[in-house]
Amino acid sequence: MPIRYIGRDPFFKGKSLFEISRQLRDFGVGRIVYQTSEADKWPNQKTYYRLTKVVPDMTCKETFYGTAWGQLVFRGKEMGVKQIDVGHQLDWVLVPKHEEKDFCQTEVYDIDINSLPKTIPCPPLLEMALKRDMKASKQNVPTKIEIPFYAEEFANAISRRWEVK
Amino acid sequence: MASSLRLFQRVVKQIHCYQRNAVSLVCKRHLLSEAYSCKEAWKKYCEDPLLSKESPTDFAYQIRDRLEKSGHVSAVDVNILAHYFHSMDEEEIEFMEDILSKFNFCQSSYPRNDCTSHAIAMGFLTAGHSKSLLNMLTDTKNYGIIPHHITLNMILDWFIKQEEYGNAAKLAYGSMLQEDFSNPVNTLLSLHATVHHLLQSKIEDLASPPKEKDTGEEVWVKVKYIKFPYYDDHFDIRDERFLLGKTLMLLADAQSVPVPSQLRIALKVTGSGLFHKFPQGLACLNSVASSDDASVPEVALNYFSDCLEKVEARDPNEPEVELALRTIDDVIHRLLPTTDEKQKYLSELAQVKESLEAKGKILKDFDFKQSVVNFVSQTLSSYENADISTLKSLFNQWTEERKQEVNREIEEFQKNTRIEEMKKQVKELQEQEELLRYFDLEEKLRLKFLDEDRATDKGLTISK
Numbered sequence: 001m002p003i004r005y006i007g008r009d010p011f012f013k014g015k016s017l018f019e020i021s022r023q024l025r026d027f028g029v030g031r032i033v034y035q036t037s038e039a040d041k042w043p044n045q046k047t048y049y050r051l052t053k054v055v056p057d058m059t060c061k062e063t064f065y066g067t068a069w070g071q072l073v074f075r076g077k078e079m080g081v082k083q084i085d086v087g088h089q090l091d092w093v094l095v096p097k098h099e100e101k102d103f104c105q106t107e108v109y110d111i112d113i114n115s116l117p118k119t120i121p122c123p124p125l126l127e128m129a130l131k132r133d134m135k136a137s138k139q140n141v142p143t144k145i146e147i148p149f150y151a152e153e154f155a156n157a158i159s160r161r162w163e164v165k
Numbered sequence: 166m167a168s169s170l171r172l173f174q175r176v177v178k179q180i181h182c183y184q185r186n187a188v189s190l191v192c193k194r195h196l197l198s199e200a201y202s203c204k205e206a207w208k209k210y211c212e213d214p215l216l217s218k219e220s221p222t223d224f225a226y227q228i229r230d231r232l233e234k235s236g237h238v239s240a241v242d243v244n245i246l247a248h249y250f251h252s253m254d255e256e257e258i259e260f261m262e263d264i265l266s267k268f269n270f271c272q273s274s275y276p277r278n279d280c281t282s283h284a285i286a287m288g289f290l291t292a293g294h295s296k297s298l299l300n301m302l303t304d305t306k307n308y309g310i311i312p313h314h315i316t317l318n319m320i321l322d323w324f325i326k327q328e329e330y331g332n333a334a335k336l337a338y339g340s341m342l343q344e345d346f347s348n349p350v351n352t353l354l355s356l357h358a359t360v361h362h363l364l365q366s367k368i369e370d371l372a373s374p375p376k377e378k379d380t381g382e383e384v385w386v387k388v389k390y391i392k393f394p395y396y397d398d399h400f401d402i403r404d405e406r407f408l409l410g411k412t413l414m415l416l417a418d419a420q421s422v423p424v425p426s427q428l429r430i431a432l433k434v435t436g437s438g439l440f441h442k443f444p445q446g447l448a449c450l451n452s453v454a455s456s457d458d459a460s461v462p463e464v465a466l467n468y469f470s471d472c473l474e475k476v477e478a479r480d481p482n483e484p485e486v487e488l489a490l491r492t493i494d495d496v497i498h499r500l501l502p503t504t505d506e507k508q509k510y511l512s513e514l515a516q517v518k519e520s521l522e523a524k525g526k527i528l529k530d531f532d533f534k535q536s537v538v539n540f541v542s543q544t545l546s547s548y549e550n551a552d553i554s555t556l557k558s559l560f561n562q563w564t565e566e567r568k569q570e571v572n573r574e575i576e577e578f579q580k581n582t583r584i585e586e587m588k589k590q591v592k593e594l595q596e597q598e599e600l601l602r603y604f605d606l607e608e609k610l611r612l613k614f615l616d617e618d619r620a621t622d623k624g625l626t627i628s629k
Contacts, residue, residue, distance in 0.1 A: 002379040004489045007388035014395055023400055025311045025343050027276075058272045059236065063306075090392065096399070097344040098418060 010090070012037065017087035018056040019063040020094050027054040032095040032103065033070070035086070039093075045075035046106035048095070052081055064088045075109035116155060119146040196354060196541065197322045201549050203556050207287065210560040211248060215571055221249035222257075225264065232267045240273045241570045244281045250288020258297050262308075265301065269309040280563035282312040286320055295323060299332050302339060311339075314348035315556050321354040330365055333358030334409065341412040342400060346419040349548040353541045356416050356424075356432075359409060360537045363435070368471065371405040376494055383490075391488055396496040406472075410439025422544060427528065428536055431465040438469035441476060443502065443510045450517045453526060461521060462531035470514060478507040 014036045021028035034048035049070030056066035068087050072079040095103045122130065122145040134141045218224050225246055231238045246264070253261055265285070268274050289298035298320065301308040312320070317336060324333035337355035346352040395401075402408050413436030417429045424432070430453060437446030446469050453459045481503040486495045502510065521527050599610060619625050 001381040001384050002490055004383045004385050005388050005391045006385055006489065007391045009488065010391050010393040013393045015397065020400075022309065023305050023342070025345065055275065058275050059270055061270055090395070093397070094399070098415075 012089050012091035014089075014091045014093050016064050016090055017068055017084065017092045018054070018060075018066040020092055021051070021054045021066075021068070022056055022063050024094075027051075027056060028094070029054060031097075032100050033092050034095065035089070035091045036093055037091055042075050042109070044107045045109045046103065047072075047074050048103070049073075049082075049084060073104075073106075076106040077108055116151050116158075117149050120149040121145075122147045196325055196357065196545060197318065197350070198546070198549060200553060201322070202319055203553060203560070206557050206560055210564060213564055213567070215567055216245060216248045218245065218249065221246065221252065224249075225257075225260065229260070229264055229267075232264065232271065236267075237271055237273060238268060239574060240278060240281070241567060241574060243268050243274075244278060244284065244567060247281050247284035247288060250285060251291035253288070253292055253294075258294050262297060262301065265310070266307050269307060274309060277309065277311060279313040279316070279559070280567070282310050283316045283559075283563075285310060286312055286316050290320065290323055295320075295327075295329075295332070299324075299335060303335055305339075305342075311343070313559070314345075314351045315552050315559075318348070318350045318354055318552065321351070321358060325354065325358055325361075330358050330361040334362035334412070337412050338408045341408070341415050344415065346415060347421050348552075349421045350545065350552055352416065352419045352422050353545050353548070355412065356537060357541045359412050359416065360432075360533060363409060363413070363439075364534050368406060368439070368468075368475075371409065373404045393488075394491050394493050394496050396493050396500075398500075401493065406439045407441070410436045410441070412436070414440060414442070414445075422548075425536070425540060426459060427462060427531065428540060430459060431462045431531070431533060431536075434461060434465040435468040438472035441472065441501070443473055443476075447510065447513050447517065450514075450521070454517055454520045454524065460526040460528050462528045462533065464531060464533050466518070466521075466527060470518075473507070473510055473514060476502060476507065478502055478504040481505060 017033060020033065024031065028051050030051065032048050032050050034046065038047040049068075049072055051068060051070045053069040054066065055068070056063070060066070065088055068084040069081055070084055072082040126147070127145050130145055131141050224242075228238050228242055228246055243264070250261060285301075286298060289295065289301075301310055302312070302320070305311065317340065321333050321336050324330070324336065333354075337359050340346060340351055340355055346355065399411075402411065413432045415436075417424070417432035417436060430449065433449050434446050437443065437449065450461060450466075450469075453461045479498060479501045485491075485499070518527075599606065603610070
């Protein structure tokens, strides 16, 4: 009898990282794995991990859980060794050894191009006040005033996540 | 009386087993030399005092009980037990398999130990339970046994010696799944086993039986999220033709041994046909046709064209099965070539065949079996010595590691018993103090007892 599953559509199309690694010698250390969701987002800029350490939860019969570390390449850029927090998601794919060389040929995403702006337009009231002060002190008054943009919180959050070691 | 009867039965079984092995040794073919298994070194290694248990059966029961009660057992205990598998009875196999399966889902099985897997393999082979061993090695999900290359080579040699090429090929599929043909001896034995298996069996027999379509009433199953039926074309392969084909393709690309170019081409073309990777096979044939000196064996070309002609083509307009009903089989079905694609491949093959024939690049007198046997027998002996010295050094390393692990566990055990003793002493001292200074501590003790009572019964109310 055919089985019809009733539920929400799946987010992920793959296997859990630990299901893959438990079937490999040395738990897949040295092998390349990637997430299908990341590959769909940026097909030309590869995001992948070269596994450096895998500690699966051997007691988990569904082979979902464990901890793993790997050399992260985020959109073609080397990011150093990172802990993999989403190994349980059914989203992982193992790259065959003979395809590794071709797979690693990737475009590199330049993070600096899309970095946060250093200045932003001055708010109108502040602009008026600044222009008045400049006029009073007999300085050259520019037509448009830009003020420095301090976004430490965002910048730190980004650097914490994508810090190059 | 019962124990002596059991001992007698065991002796009779051992004699039968030795007789069987002795017969096979006399009449069957060996690929690896006698020295490869390092029997003397293994015997010496097994004389380790840590491996001498008076009653291995009781030890096995203890381990099983611990696994059932706490779900945890020390890896070194399983390692020691594995060294007694050579003396187990027919009835004990299932019991031991059960222990190994349970141990796989125990955290102490991480990291995997090559020593344990070697002992398991040697034990099962000596006891004559090669089929059970093969089942465990092929079921990585449940048993998690991935042996060292040298151990694999010994098992492969055993099956080849028994002329069980089908079973030997299953071990080669394991190496293919690991994509690891880095050990030359393993590569050569896998090549020998797979080619013999291919030539001995009919391709139709290797294919999985077609599944009948379920036409009954649908069973509705409620789930939180539908699981996407993902097929990775590697670990999920169930069809033996695909496994064999993929193994042949990887063996053709193996860098650890200098495979002759004709054999390489034969393996690649045959493998791509069996694995239904027709574009790759046609690309290989085209490169042969355009090269100056390469040629393709006729037998490989026949395998390829046979597979291409017999492949089931799917209708390109066939609707995809909806996600809620989709299974892995539906995904595999979508990987089949469409009718147009099949026609295109057939016409391409006819063209390339014509061009190969015109250039005289089809080898008609190529003996697939003989060329593999010659290549393997000529090259195998040159790689054996390296493995023998590695195995001997591994024996020393394993003995040392086991000693260290046992010492560490003894220290841990002693530490825990000392802590328990100290806790007991502290409790006794507290009790004595309570007796001696009862009137000084009366109020404190009352409160203590009150707290204890409250902890056991939360609804306790005490009236004045």
